[in-house]
Amino acid sequence: MHPFQYVAAKDVQEVVSLLEQYGDRARCMAGGTDVIVQARGGRFDLDAMVDIKAVPEVMELTLNGAGLRLGAATPCYRVYQDDKLRATYGGIVDAASIIGGIQIQSRASLGGNLCNASPSADGIGPLMVHNAVAVVAGPKGTREMPVDAFCVAPGKNAMTKGELLLRMEVPAPAAHSGSAYQRFIPRNEMDIAVVGVAVAVTLDAKGETIQSARIALAAVGPTPILAKAAGDSLAGKPVTPENIQAAADLAIAAASPIDDMRGTADQRRHLVGVLTKRMLTKAIERARGAA
Amino acid sequence: MVQDATVKTHVKTTINGELVEFLVEPYRSLLEALRDVLGMTGTKEGCNDGNCGACTVNLDGRIVDSCLVLAAEVNGKQLNTIEGMATPEGLHPLQQTFLEEAALQCGICTPGFLVAAKALLEKEPHPSEDSIRFWLAGNLCRCTGYDKIVRAVQKAAETPSKGSK
Numbered sequence: 001m002h003p004f005q006y007v008a009a010k011d012v013q014e015v016v017s018l019l020e021q022y023g024d025r026a027r028c029m030a031g032g033t034d035v036i037v038q039a040r041g042g043r044f045d046l047d048a049m050v051d052i053k054a055v056p057e058v059m060e061l062t063l064n065g066a067g068l069r070l071g072a073a074t075p076c077y078r079v080y081q082d083d084k085l086r087a088t089y090g091g092i093v094d095a096a097s098i099i100g101g102i103q104i105q106s107r108a109s110l111g112g113n114l115c116n117a118s119p120s121a122d123g124i125g126p127l128m129v130h131n132a133v134a135v136v137a138g139p140k141g142t143r144e145m146p147v148d149a150f151c152v153a154p155g156k157n158a159m160t161k162g163e164l165l166l167r168m169e170v171p172a173p174a175a176h177s178g179s180a181y182q183r184f185i186p187r188n189e190m191d192i193a194v195v196g197v198a199v200a201v202t203l204d205a206k207g208e209t210i211q212s213a214r215i216a217l218a219a220v221g222p223t224p225i226l227a228k229a230a231g232d233s234l235a236g237k238p239v240t241p242e243n244i245q246a247a248a249d250l251a252i253a254a255a256s257p258i259d260d261m262r263g264t265a266d267q268r269r270h271l272v273g274v275l276t277k278r279m280l281t282k283a284i285e286r287a288r289g290a291a
Numbered sequence: 292m293v294q295d296a297t298v299k300t301h302v303k304t305t306i307n308g309e310l311v312e313f314l315v316e317p318y319r320s321l322l323e324a325l326r327d328v329l330g331m332t333g334t335k336e337g338c339n340d341g342n343c344g345a346c347t348v349n350l351d352g353r354i355v356d357s358c359l360v361l362a363a364e365v366n367g368k369q370l371n372t373i374e375g376m377a378t379p380e381g382l383h384p385l386q387q388t389f390l391e392e393a394a395l396q397c398g399i400c401t402p403g404f405l406v407a408a409k410a411l412l413e414k415e416p417h418p419s420e421d422s423i424r425f426w427l428a429g430n431l432c433r434c435t436g437y438d439k440i441v442r443a444v445q446k447a448a449e450t451p452s453k454g455s456k
Binding site for chain 2: 001002003004005006008029031032033036037039040041047049051077100101102103104106107188189190
């Protein structure tokens with residue numbers, strides 16, 4: 001591993017200055033569960049590791065009528081410990097609960113998961129289906145971009161030199177909404193998704209008609225994918241097995257999987273169909289249980 | 292101001308209730324500092340990339356993989372390691388039940404399991420078998436097949452075993 005200096009930054013300005021000064025030779029560290037492994041594995045040589053956990057803005061977790069503000073470095077356990085958050089953002093809590101084991105969840109953050117931009121990230125699809133916005137700070141101030149547009153290639157995000165992710169802002173869902181995330185892995189815990197599917201739905205007051213739906217897919221393309229046509233196909237439709245099947249077929253069409261050590265493209269397409277149906281069913285159940 | 296990465300950084304932290312100060316290169320992990328700087332070799336290195344849990348320690352009340360923590364990060368924190376588990380009066384109940392239930396063979400994973408299981412019982416004194424298995428999913432053991440470990444934790448927690456007669 002290339003020797004690097006450790007800096008515990010105190011505020012956003014200090015982080016931005018260090019990132020500007022060092023460029024590719026510096027990285028932000030939240031929980032370190034990806035970046036330390038990558039530095040050790042020689043993916044990049046660093047001169048400075050910038051610990052952002054002492055910056056108050058990135059450790060935020062605020063839930064109110066407007067929605068959720070989730071600091072970029074807020075660890076997973078704080079997400080799944082919050083019962084109110086669980087009731088409103090089920091899919092996000094599902095993901096935070098299955099990223100690594102308890103040790104990893106003590107440190108790893110959904111913001112780090114997003115910045116790492118892995119195609120198989122568990123945390124990104126649930127943010128996408130919840131219409132989350134990424135708030136980024138940089139040399140020219142802050143800017144916002146939809147989480148849908150944040151990942152641009154495997155391991156690459158849309159931030160430029162000197163920028164860091166501050167938080168994700170997730171709007172409050174409408175009444176009668178629910179979301180869910182599940183991945184397929186060959187063992188019970190602690191593995192990388194072969195396929196992951198996140199779903200969010202909003203139902204009518206009777207819980208019989210889908211007003212809107214969003215579906216996102218993991219590990220079936222170079223980035224997490226928003227299967228927009230699949231979600232849109234359900235708008236205004238009654239909850240029926242046929243409509244759910246039709247959406248699952250459109251989700252399969254949105255996937256562009258490859259064969260690799262974790263699974264074949266065919267298996268992945270099959271899994272997208274199975275998981276989309278299951279997650280639609282689960283999100284609908286949760287929406288019916290919600291106020 | 293960023294210094295030369297070869298200059299050692301000064302870390303002052305509390306380990307098992309005692310104030311400890313040491314010097315370490317800023318890019319070294321907490322695991323390396325514990326084992327190679329402080330000579331506290333009870334914490335084991337398994338995979339060194341956050342998969343196996345052999346290096347589990349308790350940092351400010353939460354279990355973490357010490358291979359994925361930088362030593363410089365623990366300045367001013369509270370650390371608890373396997374060395375702090377037994378007292379002069381005797382073994383921790385988990386250590387005793389691990390022995391009684393033969394919940395180890397080669398022993399490399401054992402300190403990590405013990406530190407992790409202790410944190411579980413402090414949070415949840417009588418966990419279900421499912422809770423134990425879920426909590427310990429971040430600790431790998433290649434010898435026991437896990438059942439003996441789960442039984443040892445259940446025995447320490449005095450919760451009935453699923454297979455008990």
